[in-house]
Amino acid sequence: MPSPQAQALTREYQQQVLRVAELLARRLRVSALRADVADIDSWWEQVSPQIQQEILTGQSALARLARGYLVAHARLEGVTIAAAVVEPNAQQIATSLRVSGPVAFKTQMAASGSEVQATRVMASQLQGAATRLVLEGDRETTMRTFTDNDAIEGWRRVGGSGSPCPFCLMLIGRGAVYSKESSRFQSHDRCSCKPELLYRREPEPPEVRRLSEEWSRVTSGHTGKAAIEAWRKHIAGQRGQRTEGAEPAEG
Structure with a gap:
């Protein structure tokens, strides 16, 4: 098991990471609940650049945090490693958000015919996707670091x-x-x-x-x-x- 100091560092780091991801995800949910359902495609075209940029920024921030945490965590365990540098995939983010956004809205509209229900489903799916996409900065950095370091x-x-x-x-x-x-x-x-x-x-x-x-x-x-x-x-x-x-x- 990791040392008490390493475990404490992990707990503090995990709380920090989740705060960032949850904040961005909640903001995206609120934005979705205010969508212009009369023309969902135009609404998405207007808001998606800012949404994608926020996800990119959040993912990059967590990747930087992960690099610092991984090096410090290893040092507490008596190991020296080099943390991997991972760049966000902007196209992957854009595609995932679109599927969780206007595509999800249209799918639910076809199934239920309810704009209220379709908006809620879209907001929920965008919130979930945002959490996953932002946390990818931490997860991908950690897994790439594992692959690249024989000391792990x-x-x-x-x-x-x-x-x-x-x-x-x-x-x-x-x-x-x-x-x-x-x-x-x-x-x-x-x-x-x-x-x-x-x-x-x-x-x-x-x-x-x-x-x-x-x-x-x-x-x-x-x-x-x-x-x-x-x-x-x-x-x-x-x-x-x-x-x-x-x-x-x-x-």
């Missing part, structure tokens, strides 16, 4: 704020990943999980072992999608939630 043995998925969704709990329960070839970090909209770097191989924490054992018990006799569905229903049952049409919660 592996990484472990850790939950952020709120209750991790079944998808995230499943991945957290898989424990540490030590292979440079399997260094992809999976996330979804509204997910606040992050990868935590490991500088030496170590036993899994009690929480990870508990999730792993729980997964094995709940999914016994199931494979593939059937196992994931059994796990999702199990977690929803624990939380007293309905499972029909459920979306991933905050991770």
Whole structure:
């Protein structure tokens, strides 16, 4: 396990990162709720340049924060690393925001015929997409740093704020990943999980072992999608939630 000093640094850093992402996501939701639904395409053409710039700025800011944090965290663990420099993908951001914005609005309008409902769905999807896109500055910097530094043995998925969704709990329960070839970090909209770097191989924490054992018990006799569905229903049952049409919660 990381030293107490390293754990304290991680907690402080994670809180700072989530504050930035959540602030930008809330601002985007408010903007979407004020959309001109009479001409959604013209509204989007007018507001999207500023929205995209805010996401780009936020992602770049978190990438810079991540570089400083990663170097300091490694130093506390007695390791010297070089943090990777990651540049935002402006086209990817623009595409994701458009799909979550006017495309989502039109899709919901076709399904429900309600401008109010379509606006709410668009606002929710844009808020979720903004969270994911801004946090990509931290996640991509961390994962690229892992790939580029032989001094880093592996990484472990850790939950952020709120209750991790079944998808995230499943991945957290898989424990540490030590292979440079399997260094992809999976996330979804509204997910606040992050990868935590490991500088030496170590036993899994009690929480990870508990999730792993729980997964094995709940999914016994199931494979593939059937196992994931059994796990999702199990977690929803624990939380007293309905499972029909459920979306991933905050991770």
